[in-house]
Amino acid sequence: MATMTHDVAAVTRSRRGQVGVAWAVLAAGSFGLSGALASGLLDAGWSPAALVLCRIGVGAVALAGPAAMTLRGRWHLLRANAGFLVVFGLVAVAGCQYSxxxxxxxxxxxxxxxxxxxxxxxxxxxxWARHHQAPSGLTLVGAAVAVAGLLLVLDVFAAGSVDGVGVLWALGGMVGCAFFFVVSSGEENGLPPIVLAAGGLTVGSVLLGLAGLVGLVDMSASTSPASYDRVRVGWWVAVLALGVVTAAVSYVSGVFASRALGPRLASFLGLLEVLFSVVFAWLLLGQLPHLIQLLGGVLLLGGVIVVRMGEPEPS
Known part of the structure; x- marks a missing residue:
């Protein structure tokens, strides 16, 4: 009986892992489309804050009905997790995407x-910090390779080649991204994935909207068409795609992936977003990194993979 129970548990974990990987790939693909779509609207005169507000606002509306059906009247879950949803919406949604x-x-x-x-x-x-696990030698090697790759990506040896302020914004996005993987993996709050995603998008929309109302961020928008490598589409088409595909779909699938795989493996598979982003930027914008930056990207991703390989397995 004990052997049978162990086998059933192993099969369940295997199926959960396979489903988690599928969710992670969907999240990476939908998240990866956001940069290329946003670039066309930014060039048309939209400010980053206005784009983020439309993206997460449309996503919140798209998920409102399914989230309410999933709650099935358990509104006390929202009250009990109000503080958590505020932080999640501020850091993992609005802050991450704005950056x-x-x-x-x-x-x-x-x-x-x-x-x-x-x-x-x-x-x-x-x-490591939370579980007091010292890094292994392999992990240190991976971290060093990743740092070297990052230096090549930024092309630091060519003065003025990369906008320093842009890099700081990207690092801010990195913090929000890491925060998302860590906090969305927890199930102890009782919030179903679609409810967590909808709540985060709703809170993020409200907070960013308030920041725009009081003048903390620029909310410029334009009705000019968005251009993507000689193809022009209506602004509303790009905004709708940003909201439904790269917000509603991506955040729900990202939460499902984090809960099925855990924050470390989910963030590791999230590296597929880099590949999707490069492909979409090439297809929609005609953008490709320089050869030295492509080499740096390979080193960066390889270093992160080595870090993952050197990480101790959870007990």
Missing amino acids: YFNAVERLPVAIAILVEYVAPVAVVCWM
């Missing part, structure tokens, strides 16, 4: 996302 879109305004999409996806290393460092 990333500001980075995209100043940097090529591929460079902005490569800097942001130092996040898995930050997640591993957080887990």
Whole structure:
């Protein structure tokens, strides 16, 4: 009986892992589209804050009905987790996306996302600090390779080649991204994934909207068409795609992935977002990094993979 129970548990974990990987790939693809879509609107005269507000606002509306149905009258879950939802909406949703879109305004999409996806290393460092696990030699090697790759991505040896302010914004996005992977993996709050995503998008929209009303952020928008490598589409098409695909779909699938795989593995698979972002930037914008930056990207991703390989398995 004990052997049968163990086998059933192993199969359950395997299926959960497979489903989690599928969710992670969907999240990476939908998140990865956001930079290229946003770039076309930024060039048309939109400010980063206005874009983020429309993106997460449309996403919140799209998820409102499904989230209410999932709650099934358990509104006490929202009251009990009000503080958590405020922090999640501020840091993991509004703050992360505002930082990333500001980075995209100043940097090529591929460079902005490569800097942001130092996040898995930050997640591993957080887990070390929380569980008092010292880094292994392999992990230190991976971290060194990742740093070297980041230096090449930023092309620091060519003075003035990369906008420093843009890099700082991308690092801000990295913090928000790491925060998302860590906090969305917890299930002890009782919030279903779709409810957490909808709540975060709603809170993020309200907070960013208030910041715009009091003049803390620029809310410029335009009705000019968005241009993508000689193809022009209506502004509302790009905004709708940003809200439904890169906000509603991406945040729900990201939460599902984090809960099925845990924050470390989910953030590791989140590196696929870099690949998707580069491909979408090439297809929609005609952007490709320089050869030295492509080499740096390979080193950066390879370093993060080595960090993951050297990480102790959870007990």
